[in-house]
Structures are given as structure tokens and as C-alpha cells.
Amino acid sequence: MTVVSDDVVGVDTARARASWAADDPWVGELRDPDGAGRAAVLRLRGLLLRATRHQVWSLRHQLPRAGAGDLEDLAQQAADDALVDVLRRLDSFEGRSRFTTWAYKFGILHGGAAVRKQAWRHREVPLSDRLTVVDRAATPAGVSEGHDLAAAIRAAIADALTPHQRRVALALLVEEVPIDVLAERLGSNRNALYKTLHDARQRLRARLAEDGFLDHLPGGSTR
Amino acid sequence: MTHHDPRAGLTSDQVASLLLDSAPYLSCDECFERLDAYAEAVLADPRHTDVPLQVHLSACGVCAQEARSLVELLALDG
Numbered sequence: 001m002t003v004v005s006d007d008v009v010g011v012d013t014a015r016a017r018a019s020w021a022a023d024d025p026w027v028g029e030l031r032d033p034d035g036a037g038r039a040a041v042l043r044l045r046g047l048l049l050r051a052t053r054h055q056v057w058s059l060r061h062q063l064p065r066a067g068a069g070d071l072e073d074l075a076q077q078a079a080d081d082a083l084v085d086v087l088r089r090l091d092s093f094e095g096r097s098r099f100t101t102w103a104y105k106f107g108i109l110h111g112g113a114a115v116r117k118q119a120w121r122h123r124e125v126p127l128s129d130r131l132t133v134v135d136r137a138a139t140p141a142g143v144s145e146g147h148d149l150a151a152a153i154r155a156a157i158a159d160a161l162t163p164h165q166r167r168v169a170l171a172l173l174v175e176e177v178p179i180d181v182l183a184e185r186l187g188s189n190r191n192a193l194y195k196t197l198h199d200a201r202q203r204l205r206a207r208l209a210e211d212g213f214l215d216h217l218p219g220g221s222t223r
Numbered sequence: 224m225t226h227h228d229p230r231a232g233l234t235s236d237q238v239a240s241l242l243l244d245s246a247p248y249l250s251c252d253e254c255f256e257r258l259d260a261y262a263e264a265v266l267a268d269p270r271h272t273d274v275p276l277q278v279h280l281s282a283c284g285v286c287a288q289e290a291r292s293l294v295e296l297l298a299l300d301g
Contacts, residue, residue, distance in 0.1 A: 097259035
């Protein structure tokens, strides 16, 4: 019996993926600077337009005043942006999926970003680091578990989070500002804001657990 | 979409989202890197799991919408 270590299998798998990716006709043709390459780029742009149109129409409720022509313009512009992005990152395609699926996700990304940017173009992005709520349960009958939880959450937001964590968490989760729109307004990026949100959630969960509200926390106990 | 009314209090969805357990941590870029393979795997087998990715999708609304849209598009292609 031949014994093959996991490491060897891992290397072979990586080589197979790299080989598959390099042999993919799409990838090869897109690297060709001549006629075949130009035809492949046109075909790729058509593929990306299919993805951006799908995404733009999926999110059209965010642009209630936009007509079909406006949506098509957005999809076309997003397809151009996606094409530049795909060609720039072609070497990072490793063949973990079909090339067309890999390319589609760039169309989805740019189509969505275009809609959200347009939807928030003239809208103020609220950036408050305070949550000043009068909770609904503050009635004689509301001196209850729910009232206690609401008060505990308000206290945790005020005390356990940094001002930056409060602004980001409240903008994303209470005001429902899309993460890429907020990132642009703050001169930041999705990764940085999501990490801030992740840390804020961990702090809120830890504080609520300390305060005895563990049973109310979604997803079980804090980690 | 309107701004949060400070008199209205937090909704149950907002409370759940604020207190969501988003561990294990996965960045939006890492989610994007894995999304194409995940979408194909889910279409091939709806029981397919990728826990870090699925936790991220439950915690990041924009990434979740992009994942749904990609799966829908692939399904349309058959």
C-alpha cells in the first residue's frame, strides 16, 4: 500500500488547481494581447454585464425613482469597473471554482456598490456616538425583563464601546447604512469597519453576560 | 429608509444584530475570496457548510446580499 502524507496531497492539490487555472481557456485567452485576447475581453465584459444587470435589478427597490434606462446605465458602468478589477486580479484566480463563477462575483460586487452609492448619494449618513432612546417598555407594566434588557443594552453601548465603535455599530445596525457607503464617507474600507463591528459585538456580549443577560444573547454564550 | 427615531427604541431585530456572535472572525475580503467556491458548493449540495463564512454572512448584510445574488445568478444559469 502506498502511504501518502497529507502534506504531499496538499501540495499535489495546489499544483492541480494551479495547472487547471493556467489551462483554463478563458484565462489563457485573456492574457493574449492579440485578436483572441480582445475577443476574450469582450466575452468577459458580456459575462460581467449579465452579473451587474442581475445585481442592479435585484436591488432596484433602493432606487425607487430610477427608470429602466437609469438602471441599465448603472449596470453598464459597473460592468466596466468589474472588468478592470477582474483583469487586474487575473493572476489571483486559483481554480477553486469555475472561472465564470469567479468573474461573476466581481460583477455582483460592483453592481451592488453602484446601486448603494447612488441610493445614498444625496443622503446624510448619521454618525452619532450616542443612543438616546426612551424604550417602549418604560411603562408601569414594563418594569420587566424586557425593560431590564433594553436598559442593559443602552448601558453597554454607552460604557463598553469606544466612541468609534459606537458610531460604526449604530450607523451600520441601527441606521442601516450599508458598510461600503459608510466606509467611503469615513475614508475607510469594508474590512476595517467589519472588524470594528465584530469587536463591538464581542464587547457588548461580554458586558451583557457579566450583567446576567446571557440567556438573551443570540448564538449561545460569549466566546 | 429613514433615520432611527430616538423615541422609538431599538427593535428586536436591532437588538439581535447588536448582540450577534460574529466569531469566528472572517474579514469581508476573506469572505469575497471564498464566495465563488461556496456558492457552487451550496448549489451542488444545499447542506454544504463553511462555518466561518456562514457566520460572516449572518453578521454582514452587504456580503450576505452579494452571496444570495451570486447563488441566484448561478441557479439561473443552470
